[in-house]
Amino acid sequence: MGPGQPEYVGMTRVQLLDAGRAPITAQQYYAEGDPGPIVAALASVPELLGPTLGFVAAALGRGSTSVRLKEFAILRTSALQGCQFCIHAHTSVSLDIGLSPEEIRALRGEVPLEDGFPSESERALIGWIDALAGATGPIPDDVWVEARRHWPEHVLVELTVTVGATMFLNRFATGFELPTADHVMARLDAAGLA
Amino acid sequence: MTMVASRPAAVTVPSAASGPIAEAVASGELPGRVWIYSNYHCNLACSYCLTESSPRSERRQLTAEQMLAVAEQARSLGFTALGVTGGEPLLLPWLPETVLAMAHQLPVVLLTNGTLFAGDRIKRAAMLADPNIALQISLDSHLPDLNDMARGPDNFANVVSAVPRLVASGVRVRIATTTAGPLDSPLLDPLRDLVRSLGVCDEDHVIRPIVRRGRADERELGVLAAARDIPSELTIAADGAFWGSFGPTVRSGRLDTDLLLTRTILPLSVPANALLATMRGLPEGADASLGIR
Numbered sequence: 001m002g003p004g005q006p007e008y009v010g011m012t013r014v015q016l017l018d019a020g021r022a023p024i025t026a027q028q029y030y031a032e033g034d035p036g037p038i039v040a041a042l043a044s045v046p047e048l049l050g051p052t053l054g055f056v057a058a059a060l061g062r063g064s065t066s067v068r069l070k071e072f073a074i075l076r077t078s079a080l081q082g083c084q085f086c087i088h089a090h091t092s093v094s095l096d097i098g099l100s101p102e103e104i105r106a107l108r109g110e111v112p113l114e115d116g117f118p119s120e121s122e123r124a125l126i127g128w129i130d131a132l133a134g135a136t137g138p139i140p141d142d143v144w145v146e147a148r149r150h151w152p153e154h155v156l157v158e159l160t161v162t163v164g165a166t167m168f169l170n171r172f173a174t175g176f177e178l179p180t181a182d183h184v185m186a187r188l189d190a191a192g193l194a
Numbered sequence: 195m196t197m198v199a200s201r202p203a204a205v206t207v208p209s210a211a212s213g214p215i216a217e218a219v220a221s222g223e224l225p226g227r228v229w230i231y232s233n234y235h236c237n238l239a240c241s242y243c244l245t246e247s248s249p250r251s252e253r254r255q256l257t258a259e260q261m262l263a264v265a266e267q268a269r270s271l272g273f274t275a276l277g278v279t280g281g282e283p284l285l286l287p288w289l290p291e292t293v294l295a296m297a298h299q300l301p302v303v304l305l306t307n308g309t310l311f312a313g314d315r316i317k318r319a320a321m322l323a324d325p326n327i328a329l330q331i332s333l334d335s336h337l338p339d340l341n342d343m344a345r346g347p348d349n350f351a352n353v354v355s356a357v358p359r360l361v362a363s364g365v366r367v368r369i370a371t372t373t374a375g376p377l378d379s380p381l382l383d384p385l386r387d388l389v390r391s392l393g394v395c396d397e398d399h400v401i402r403p404i405v406r407r408g409r410a411d412e413r414e415l416g417v418l419a420a421a422r423d424i425p426s427e428l429t430i431a432a433d434g435a436f437w438g439s440f441g442p443t444v445r446s447g448r449l450d451t452d453l454l455l456t457r458t459i460l461p462l463s464v465p466a467n468a469l470l471a472t473m474r475g476l477p478e479g480a481d482a483s484l485g486i487r
Protein backbone atom coordinates (compact mmCIF):
# COMPACT_ATOMS: atom_id res chain seq x y z
CA MET A 1 0.00 0.00 0.00
CA GLY A 2 1.63 3.22 -1.16
CA PRO A 3 1.79 6.58 0.56
CA GLY A 4 -1.48 8.44 0.50
CA GLN A 5 -3.43 5.25 0.02
CA PRO A 6 -6.30 4.71 2.44
CA GLU A 7 -5.73 2.00 5.02
CA TYR A 8 -8.88 0.12 5.80
CA VAL A 9 -9.62 -2.59 8.31
CA GLY A 10 -11.02 -5.70 6.67
CA MET A 11 -12.07 -6.52 3.11
CA THR A 12 -14.94 -5.34 1.01
CA ARG A 13 -17.30 -7.10 -1.37
CA VAL A 14 -17.10 -4.46 -4.11
CA GLN A 15 -14.26 -2.56 -5.72
CA LEU A 16 -13.34 0.64 -3.94
CA LEU A 17 -12.06 2.78 -6.80
CA ASP A 18 -8.96 4.74 -5.90
CA ALA A 19 -8.11 8.06 -7.56
CA GLY A 20 -6.34 6.35 -10.47
CA ARG A 21 -9.39 4.26 -11.34
CA ALA A 22 -12.02 6.85 -10.47
CA PRO A 23 -14.32 7.61 -13.39
CA ILE A 24 -13.76 10.92 -15.11
CA THR A 25 -17.23 12.00 -13.96
CA ALA A 26 -16.32 11.24 -10.32
CA GLN A 27 -12.96 12.95 -10.07
CA GLN A 28 -14.29 15.99 -8.25
CA TYR A 29 -14.99 13.73 -5.26
CA TYR A 30 -11.32 12.74 -5.12
CA ALA A 31 -9.92 16.25 -5.44
CA GLU A 32 -9.11 16.51 -1.75
CA GLY A 33 -7.77 12.98 -1.31
CA ASP A 34 -9.37 9.71 -0.29
CA PRO A 35 -13.13 10.30 -0.35
CA GLY A 36 -13.88 7.28 1.88
CA PRO A 37 -15.34 3.91 1.08
CA ILE A 38 -18.94 5.01 0.43
CA VAL A 39 -17.88 7.29 -2.42
CA ALA A 40 -15.23 4.82 -3.60
CA ALA A 41 -17.88 2.10 -3.85
CA LEU A 42 -20.55 4.35 -5.39
CA ALA A 43 -18.04 5.56 -8.00
CA SER A 44 -18.61 2.33 -9.94
CA VAL A 45 -21.91 3.92 -11.00
CA PRO A 46 -20.77 7.53 -11.18
CA GLU A 47 -24.11 8.99 -12.24
CA LEU A 48 -25.45 8.02 -8.81
CA LEU A 49 -22.83 10.01 -6.92
CA GLY A 50 -24.34 13.46 -7.35
CA PRO A 51 -27.96 12.65 -6.49
CA THR A 52 -27.06 10.17 -3.74
CA LEU A 53 -24.50 12.33 -1.99
CA GLY A 54 -26.73 15.37 -2.39
CA PHE A 55 -29.58 13.56 -0.65
CA VAL A 56 -27.35 12.08 2.04
CA ALA A 57 -25.69 15.42 2.74
CA ALA A 58 -29.05 17.14 3.05
CA ALA A 59 -30.49 14.39 5.21
CA LEU A 60 -27.53 13.85 7.52
CA GLY A 61 -25.85 17.23 7.48
CA ARG A 62 -26.64 20.45 9.20
CA GLY A 63 -30.26 21.47 8.66
CA SER A 64 -33.00 23.19 10.58
CA THR A 65 -32.63 20.61 13.36
CA SER A 66 -29.66 20.61 15.72
CA VAL A 67 -26.70 18.35 14.93
CA ARG A 68 -27.20 16.71 18.34
CA LEU A 69 -30.67 15.50 17.32
CA LYS A 70 -29.41 14.46 13.91
CA GLU A 71 -26.72 12.31 15.51
CA PHE A 72 -29.36 10.72 17.73
CA ALA A 73 -31.16 9.66 14.58
CA ILE A 74 -28.03 8.48 12.76
CA LEU A 75 -26.31 6.58 15.56
CA ARG A 76 -29.50 5.07 16.96
CA THR A 77 -30.68 3.93 13.51
CA SER A 78 -27.26 2.44 12.72
CA ALA A 79 -27.28 0.54 16.01
CA LEU A 80 -30.80 -0.78 15.40
CA GLN A 81 -29.74 -1.86 11.90
CA GLY A 82 -26.53 -3.44 13.20
CA CYS A 83 -24.30 -1.52 10.78
CA GLN A 84 -20.77 -1.69 12.17
CA PHE A 85 -19.38 0.73 9.60
CA CYS A 86 -21.92 3.46 10.44
CA ILE A 87 -21.78 2.78 14.19
CA HIS A 88 -18.01 3.29 14.10
CA ALA A 89 -18.16 6.36 11.88
CA HIS A 90 -20.95 8.05 13.84
CA THR A 91 -19.56 7.20 17.23
CA SER A 92 -16.60 9.25 16.11
CA VAL A 93 -18.85 12.06 14.82
CA SER A 94 -20.87 11.96 18.04
CA LEU A 95 -17.70 12.50 20.05
CA ASP A 96 -16.81 15.40 17.75
CA ILE A 97 -20.08 17.19 18.39
CA GLY A 98 -19.93 16.66 22.13
CA LEU A 99 -22.12 13.67 22.96
CA SER A 100 -20.95 12.00 26.14
CA PRO A 101 -19.76 8.37 26.23
CA GLU A 102 -22.88 7.56 28.31
CA GLU A 103 -25.15 9.05 25.67
CA ILE A 104 -23.30 7.20 22.93
CA ARG A 105 -23.56 3.88 24.78
CA ALA A 106 -27.27 4.47 25.36
CA LEU A 107 -27.88 5.30 21.70
CA ARG A 108 -25.92 2.18 20.72
CA GLY A 109 -28.23 0.15 22.98
CA GLU A 110 -25.42 -0.98 25.28
CA VAL A 111 -26.99 0.55 28.38
CA PRO A 112 -30.64 1.44 29.13
CA LEU A 113 -31.82 4.57 27.37
CA GLU A 114 -32.70 6.21 30.68
CA ASP A 115 -29.04 6.00 31.77
CA GLY A 116 -27.96 8.30 28.98
CA PHE A 117 -31.09 10.39 28.51
CA PRO A 118 -32.85 11.68 31.60
CA SER A 119 -34.79 14.15 29.42
CA GLU A 120 -38.31 12.99 28.64
CA SER A 121 -38.40 14.95 25.39
CA GLU A 122 -35.23 13.36 24.04
CA ARG A 123 -36.52 9.89 25.00
CA ALA A 124 -39.77 10.64 23.15
CA LEU A 125 -37.78 11.54 20.07
CA ILE A 126 -35.67 8.40 20.33
CA GLY A 127 -38.91 6.44 20.72
CA TRP A 128 -40.01 7.77 17.32
CA ILE A 129 -36.61 6.82 15.80
CA ASP A 130 -36.90 3.33 17.34
CA ALA A 131 -40.36 2.89 15.84
CA LEU A 132 -39.09 3.87 12.39
CA ALA A 133 -35.79 2.00 12.28
CA GLY A 134 -36.25 -0.83 14.73
CA ALA A 135 -39.52 -2.30 13.49
CA THR A 136 -41.54 -2.92 10.36
CA GLY A 137 -45.18 -2.15 9.63
CA PRO A 138 -47.43 0.55 11.04
CA ILE A 139 -46.27 2.72 13.92
CA PRO A 140 -48.58 2.93 16.93
CA ASP A 141 -50.32 6.28 17.44
CA ASP A 142 -49.06 6.67 20.99
CA VAL A 143 -45.43 6.83 19.81
CA TRP A 144 -46.29 9.62 17.41
CA VAL A 145 -48.45 11.47 19.90
CA GLU A 146 -45.70 11.34 22.52
CA ALA A 147 -43.09 12.61 20.04
CA ARG A 148 -45.40 15.39 18.85
CA ARG A 149 -46.07 16.45 22.44
CA HIS A 150 -42.40 17.50 22.66
CA TRP A 151 -41.34 18.37 19.11
CA PRO A 152 -42.71 20.45 16.24
CA GLU A 153 -43.85 18.58 13.19
CA HIS A 154 -41.06 19.89 10.94
CA VAL A 155 -38.39 18.50 13.28
CA LEU A 156 -39.99 15.08 13.09
CA VAL A 157 -40.25 15.32 9.31
CA GLU A 158 -36.59 16.25 9.02
CA LEU A 159 -35.39 13.56 11.39
CA THR A 160 -37.55 10.96 9.66
CA VAL A 161 -35.69 11.79 6.45
CA THR A 162 -32.43 11.42 8.40
CA VAL A 163 -33.51 7.99 9.62
CA GLY A 164 -34.43 6.92 6.08
CA ALA A 165 -31.14 8.11 4.58
CA THR A 166 -29.24 6.41 7.40
CA MET A 167 -31.04 3.13 6.77
CA PHE A 168 -29.96 3.35 3.12
CA LEU A 169 -26.35 3.95 4.17
CA ASN A 170 -26.56 1.15 6.74
CA ARG A 171 -27.63 -1.40 4.17
CA PHE A 172 -25.16 -0.12 1.58
CA ALA A 173 -22.23 -0.32 3.99
CA THR A 174 -23.30 -3.62 5.54
CA GLY A 175 -24.19 -5.28 2.24
CA PHE A 176 -20.85 -4.43 0.69
CA GLU A 177 -18.90 -4.95 3.93
CA LEU A 178 -17.36 -1.50 3.73
CA PRO A 179 -14.28 -1.23 5.91
CA THR A 180 -13.76 1.19 8.77
CA ALA A 181 -10.66 3.36 8.42
CA ASP A 182 -7.76 2.56 10.76
CA HIS A 183 -7.74 6.02 12.29
CA VAL A 184 -11.42 5.77 13.24
CA MET A 185 -10.87 2.42 14.99
CA ALA A 186 -7.84 3.81 16.79
CA ARG A 187 -9.87 6.75 18.04
CA LEU A 188 -12.72 4.54 19.27
CA ASP A 189 -10.22 2.24 20.96
CA ALA A 190 -8.70 5.18 22.79
CA ALA A 191 -12.15 6.34 23.92
CA GLY A 192 -13.15 2.85 25.06
CA LEU A 193 -15.93 2.84 22.45
CA ALA A 194 -14.59 0.38 19.87
CA MET B 195 -34.66 -10.21 -35.04
CA THR B 196 -37.53 -8.97 -37.10
CA MET B 197 -36.75 -5.35 -36.33
CA VAL B 198 -33.56 -5.48 -38.35
CA ALA B 199 -34.43 -8.07 -40.97
CA SER B 200 -36.03 -5.67 -43.39
CA ARG B 201 -34.63 -2.43 -44.64
CA PRO B 202 -36.41 0.54 -43.04
CA ALA B 203 -38.28 2.78 -45.44
CA ALA B 204 -36.76 5.94 -44.01
CA VAL B 205 -33.69 7.39 -45.63
CA THR B 206 -31.08 9.48 -43.92
CA VAL B 207 -31.83 13.16 -44.05
CA PRO B 208 -30.04 15.88 -42.14
CA SER B 209 -31.17 15.78 -38.53
CA ALA B 210 -33.35 18.63 -37.37
CA ALA B 211 -32.20 18.02 -33.81
CA SER B 212 -31.96 20.91 -31.42
CA GLY B 213 -30.81 21.17 -27.83
CA PRO B 214 -27.47 21.38 -26.05
CA ILE B 215 -25.95 18.27 -27.64
CA ALA B 216 -26.95 19.30 -31.17
CA GLU B 217 -25.58 22.80 -30.55
CA ALA B 218 -22.30 21.45 -29.14
CA VAL B 219 -21.89 19.13 -32.13
CA ALA B 220 -22.78 21.87 -34.61
CA SER B 221 -20.26 24.26 -33.06
CA GLY B 222 -17.51 21.63 -33.04
CA GLU B 223 -17.31 21.59 -29.26
CA LEU B 224 -18.46 17.96 -29.13
CA PRO B 225 -17.35 15.38 -31.71
CA GLY B 226 -20.22 14.22 -33.90
CA ARG B 227 -19.49 10.50 -33.84
CA VAL B 228 -20.86 8.02 -31.32
CA TRP B 229 -18.90 4.77 -30.99
CA ILE B 230 -20.54 1.50 -30.09
CA TYR B 231 -18.61 -1.51 -28.77
CA SER B 232 -20.83 -4.29 -30.06
CA ASN B 233 -18.86 -7.01 -28.24
CA TYR B 234 -15.48 -7.75 -26.69
CA HIS B 235 -14.55 -11.17 -28.04
CA CYS B 236 -12.39 -11.58 -31.13
CA ASN B 237 -10.94 -14.31 -33.32
CA LEU B 238 -7.52 -12.62 -33.00
CA ALA B 239 -5.46 -11.61 -29.96
CA CYS B 240 -3.29 -8.68 -31.10
CA SER B 241 -0.34 -7.62 -28.97
CA TYR B 242 -1.55 -4.03 -28.57
CA CYS B 243 -5.25 -4.77 -28.20
CA LEU B 244 -6.92 -2.14 -26.02
CA THR B 245 -9.58 -4.53 -24.84
CA GLU B 246 -7.48 -7.66 -24.32
CA SER B 247 -9.78 -9.29 -26.82
CA SER B 248 -9.30 -12.90 -27.84
CA PRO B 249 -11.45 -15.93 -28.63
CA ARG B 250 -11.62 -16.60 -24.88
CA SER B 251 -12.73 -13.10 -23.85
CA GLU B 252 -16.04 -12.65 -22.16
CA ARG B 253 -18.47 -11.51 -24.88
CA ARG B 254 -20.03 -8.57 -23.04
CA GLN B 255 -22.10 -7.71 -26.09
CA LEU B 256 -24.85 -5.26 -26.78
CA THR B 257 -28.07 -6.46 -28.38
CA ALA B 258 -29.14 -5.42 -31.85
CA GLU B 259 -32.04 -3.56 -30.24
CA GLN B 260 -29.68 -1.57 -28.03
CA MET B 261 -27.46 -0.69 -30.98
CA LEU B 262 -30.42 0.50 -33.01
CA ALA B 263 -31.73 2.51 -30.09
CA VAL B 264 -28.33 4.18 -29.75
CA ALA B 265 -28.38 5.00 -33.47
CA GLU B 266 -31.89 6.45 -33.36
CA GLN B 267 -31.29 8.48 -30.23
CA ALA B 268 -27.88 9.66 -31.43
CA ARG B 269 -29.54 11.11 -34.48
CA SER B 270 -32.35 12.78 -32.58
CA LEU B 271 -29.90 14.29 -30.09
CA GLY B 272 -27.91 15.82 -32.94
CA PHE B 273 -24.91 13.50 -33.36
CA THR B 274 -23.85 13.11 -36.97
CA ALA B 275 -22.07 9.75 -37.32
CA LEU B 276 -21.71 6.32 -35.79
CA GLY B 277 -18.86 3.87 -35.38
CA VAL B 278 -19.10 0.19 -34.50
CA THR B 279 -16.13 -1.57 -32.98
CA GLY B 280 -15.22 -4.39 -30.60
CA GLY B 281 -13.78 -7.08 -30.22
CA GLU B 282 -14.59 -8.26 -33.70
CA PRO B 283 -18.12 -7.09 -34.51
CA LEU B 284 -18.57 -9.50 -37.42
CA LEU B 285 -18.43 -12.45 -35.03
CA LEU B 286 -22.03 -11.48 -34.25
CA PRO B 287 -24.15 -13.16 -36.92
CA TRP B 288 -26.82 -10.43 -36.91
CA LEU B 289 -24.36 -7.56 -37.17
CA PRO B 290 -24.55 -6.76 -40.94
CA GLU B 291 -28.34 -6.34 -40.88
CA THR B 292 -28.10 -4.21 -37.75
CA VAL B 293 -25.42 -1.96 -39.23
CA LEU B 294 -27.53 -1.58 -42.35
CA ALA B 295 -30.49 -0.47 -40.26
CA MET B 296 -28.28 1.89 -38.25
CA ALA B 297 -27.01 3.41 -41.48
CA HIS B 298 -30.52 4.64 -42.16
CA GLN B 299 -30.15 6.84 -39.13
CA LEU B 300 -26.57 8.07 -39.54
CA PRO B 301 -23.44 7.17 -41.52
CA VAL B 302 -21.63 4.20 -39.95
CA VAL B 303 -18.01 3.16 -39.97
CA LEU B 304 -17.67 -0.50 -39.02
CA LEU B 305 -14.28 -1.59 -37.69
CA THR B 306 -13.24 -5.13 -38.48
CA ASN B 307 -10.01 -7.07 -38.52
CA GLY B 308 -10.86 -8.17 -42.06
CA THR B 309 -10.26 -11.87 -41.48
CA LEU B 310 -13.84 -13.06 -41.69
CA PHE B 311 -14.46 -12.63 -45.41
CA ALA B 312 -13.16 -15.97 -46.66
CA GLY B 313 -15.16 -17.86 -49.33
CA ASP B 314 -18.91 -17.28 -49.27
CA ARG B 315 -18.74 -14.92 -46.33
CA ILE B 316 -17.82 -12.15 -48.73
CA LYS B 317 -21.37 -12.36 -50.13
CA ARG B 318 -22.84 -11.49 -46.77
CA ALA B 319 -20.44 -8.60 -46.43
CA ALA B 320 -21.64 -7.33 -49.81
CA MET B 321 -24.89 -6.23 -48.18
CA LEU B 322 -22.75 -3.51 -46.58
CA ALA B 323 -22.31 -1.87 -49.98
CA ASP B 324 -24.24 1.21 -48.91
CA PRO B 325 -23.28 4.85 -49.31
CA ASN B 326 -23.74 5.35 -45.59
CA ILE B 327 -21.42 2.51 -44.54
CA ALA B 328 -17.64 2.20 -44.56
CA LEU B 329 -15.67 -0.80 -43.37
CA GLN B 330 -12.44 0.05 -41.58
CA ILE B 331 -9.95 -2.79 -41.71
CA SER B 332 -6.66 -2.94 -39.83
CA LEU B 333 -3.37 -3.43 -41.65
CA ASP B 334 -0.18 -2.44 -39.87
CA SER B 335 2.67 -3.20 -42.27
CA HIS B 336 3.45 -4.01 -45.89
CA LEU B 337 5.66 -6.79 -44.52
CA PRO B 338 3.56 -9.87 -43.81
CA ASP B 339 5.77 -11.11 -40.98
CA LEU B 340 5.82 -7.75 -39.24
CA ASN B 341 2.07 -7.29 -39.58
CA ASP B 342 1.37 -10.81 -38.39
CA MET B 343 3.73 -10.52 -35.44
CA ALA B 344 1.31 -8.08 -33.82
CA ARG B 345 -1.94 -9.32 -35.32
CA GLY B 346 -1.54 -13.08 -35.59
CA PRO B 347 -0.72 -15.67 -38.25
CA ASP B 348 -2.12 -15.18 -41.78
CA ASN B 349 -3.66 -11.81 -40.90
CA PHE B 350 -1.79 -10.06 -43.71
CA ALA B 351 -2.81 -12.64 -46.31
CA ASN B 352 -6.44 -12.56 -45.19
CA VAL B 353 -6.64 -8.78 -45.33
CA VAL B 354 -4.93 -8.24 -48.69
CA SER B 355 -7.16 -10.95 -50.15
CA ALA B 356 -10.39 -9.54 -48.68
CA VAL B 357 -9.97 -5.83 -49.39
CA PRO B 358 -10.00 -5.91 -53.23
CA ARG B 359 -12.95 -8.32 -53.20
CA LEU B 360 -14.89 -6.03 -50.85
CA VAL B 361 -14.04 -3.02 -52.99
CA ALA B 362 -15.14 -4.94 -56.10
CA SER B 363 -18.48 -5.70 -54.48
CA GLY B 364 -19.09 -2.00 -53.91
CA VAL B 365 -18.19 -1.82 -50.22
CA ARG B 366 -16.35 1.32 -49.17
CA VAL B 367 -13.19 0.22 -47.38
CA ARG B 368 -10.92 2.27 -45.15
CA ILE B 369 -7.61 0.94 -43.89
CA ALA B 370 -6.41 1.73 -40.37
CA THR B 371 -2.75 1.41 -39.54
CA THR B 372 -1.68 1.39 -35.92
CA THR B 373 1.98 2.15 -35.47
CA ALA B 374 4.50 2.47 -32.68
CA GLY B 375 6.60 4.81 -34.84
CA PRO B 376 6.13 8.37 -36.12
CA LEU B 377 2.87 8.83 -38.01
CA ASP B 378 4.62 10.48 -40.97
CA SER B 379 7.52 8.04 -41.21
CA PRO B 380 8.75 7.32 -44.76
CA LEU B 381 8.97 3.71 -43.57
CA LEU B 382 5.21 3.70 -44.03
CA ASP B 383 5.44 4.64 -47.72
CA PRO B 384 5.49 1.03 -49.00
CA LEU B 385 2.40 0.37 -46.90
CA ARG B 386 0.71 3.44 -48.40
CA ASP B 387 1.53 2.06 -51.87
CA LEU B 388 0.15 -1.34 -50.95
CA VAL B 389 -3.07 0.20 -49.62
CA ARG B 390 -3.53 2.17 -52.87
CA SER B 391 -2.95 -1.03 -54.86
CA LEU B 392 -5.76 -2.68 -52.92
CA GLY B 393 -8.17 -0.04 -54.24
CA VAL B 394 -8.24 2.21 -51.17
CA CYS B 395 -7.51 5.92 -51.68
CA ASP B 396 -5.20 7.91 -49.40
CA GLU B 397 -8.00 9.72 -47.64
CA ASP B 398 -9.39 6.36 -46.56
CA HIS B 399 -6.06 5.28 -45.06
CA VAL B 400 -5.94 6.25 -41.38
CA ILE B 401 -2.60 6.10 -39.56
CA ARG B 402 -2.71 6.41 -35.78
CA PRO B 403 -0.47 5.70 -32.82
CA ILE B 404 -0.78 2.82 -30.40
CA VAL B 405 -2.44 4.18 -27.30
CA ARG B 406 -0.91 2.86 -24.10
CA ARG B 407 -3.99 1.35 -22.54
CA GLY B 408 -5.20 -2.22 -22.13
CA ARG B 409 -2.79 -4.91 -23.32
CA ALA B 410 -0.57 -2.21 -24.88
CA ASP B 411 -0.05 -0.76 -21.40
CA GLU B 412 0.96 -4.13 -19.97
CA ARG B 413 3.55 -4.42 -22.71
CA GLU B 414 4.56 -0.77 -22.44
CA LEU B 415 3.69 -0.07 -26.07
CA GLY B 416 2.51 3.20 -27.55
CA VAL B 417 1.80 6.71 -26.37
CA LEU B 418 0.58 7.70 -22.93
CA ALA B 419 -2.59 9.71 -23.26
CA ALA B 420 -4.57 11.81 -20.80
CA ALA B 421 -8.29 12.30 -21.25
CA ARG B 422 -7.80 15.54 -23.18
CA ASP B 423 -5.52 13.74 -25.63
CA ILE B 424 -8.25 11.28 -26.51
CA PRO B 425 -11.02 12.54 -28.79
CA SER B 426 -14.06 12.98 -26.59
CA GLU B 427 -16.33 10.86 -28.74
CA LEU B 428 -19.23 9.37 -26.80
CA THR B 429 -18.62 5.62 -26.61
CA ILE B 430 -21.20 3.05 -25.64
CA ALA B 431 -20.36 -0.46 -24.45
CA ALA B 432 -22.11 -3.15 -22.47
CA ASP B 433 -20.25 -1.91 -19.39
CA GLY B 434 -21.40 1.69 -19.69
CA ALA B 435 -20.71 4.91 -21.52
CA PHE B 436 -17.17 6.26 -21.85
CA TRP B 437 -15.13 9.30 -22.83
CA GLY B 438 -13.71 8.29 -26.19
CA SER B 439 -13.37 5.06 -28.09
CA PHE B 440 -10.19 4.38 -26.11
CA GLY B 441 -12.24 4.44 -22.90
CA PRO B 442 -13.59 0.94 -22.30
CA THR B 443 -10.20 -0.74 -22.24
CA VAL B 444 -9.34 -3.84 -20.27
CA ARG B 445 -6.18 -4.58 -18.29
CA SER B 446 -5.40 -7.87 -16.56
CA GLY B 447 -8.99 -8.91 -17.13
CA ARG B 448 -10.37 -5.82 -15.39
CA LEU B 449 -12.26 -2.99 -17.07
CA ASP B 450 -10.56 0.42 -16.87
CA THR B 451 -12.99 2.81 -15.24
CA ASP B 452 -10.99 6.04 -15.44
CA LEU B 453 -12.83 7.21 -18.57
CA LEU B 454 -16.22 5.90 -17.49
CA LEU B 455 -18.95 8.52 -17.81
CA THR B 456 -22.06 6.64 -16.71
CA ARG B 457 -23.22 3.05 -16.40
CA THR B 458 -26.50 4.14 -17.96
CA ILE B 459 -26.32 3.84 -21.73
CA LEU B 460 -29.97 4.45 -22.66
CA PRO B 461 -31.56 6.87 -22.91
CA LEU B 462 -28.49 8.18 -24.70
CA SER B 463 -29.15 11.68 -23.37
CA VAL B 464 -27.87 10.55 -19.94
CA PRO B 465 -24.29 9.77 -21.01
CA ALA B 466 -24.32 12.48 -23.69
CA ASN B 467 -25.12 15.16 -21.15
CA ALA B 468 -22.56 13.71 -18.73
CA LEU B 469 -19.92 13.89 -21.47
CA LEU B 470 -20.73 17.49 -22.29
CA ALA B 471 -20.70 18.52 -18.62
CA THR B 472 -17.38 16.74 -18.09
CA MET B 473 -15.82 18.35 -21.15
CA ARG B 474 -16.82 21.76 -19.93
CA GLY B 475 -15.38 21.09 -16.48
CA LEU B 476 -12.09 19.49 -17.46
CA PRO B 477 -8.81 21.40 -17.52
CA GLU B 478 -6.84 21.61 -20.76
CA GLY B 479 -4.74 18.52 -21.49
CA ALA B 480 -0.98 18.63 -21.74
CA ASP B 481 -0.94 17.49 -25.33
CA ALA B 482 -3.95 17.24 -27.59
CA SER B 483 -1.85 16.68 -30.70
CA LEU B 484 -0.92 13.02 -30.43
CA GLY B 485 -2.92 12.15 -33.55
CA ILE B 486 -5.06 9.66 -31.67
CA ARG B 487 -8.16 8.75 -33.65
Ligand code: SF4
Pocket residue numbers: 236237238239240242243244245246247248280281282307345
Ligand atom coordinates in the same frame (compact mmCIF):
# COMPACT_ATOMS: atom_id res chain seq x y z
S1 SF4 C 1 -6.94 -5.26 -31.84
FE1 SF4 C 1 -8.90 -5.71 -32.85
S2 SF4 C 1 -8.47 -7.51 -34.11
FE2 SF4 C 1 -6.84 -7.37 -32.61
S3 SF4 C 1 -7.51 -8.65 -30.88
FE3 SF4 C 1 -8.16 -6.55 -30.44
S4 SF4 C 1 -10.24 -6.48 -31.23
FE4 SF4 C 1 -9.30 -8.25 -32.17
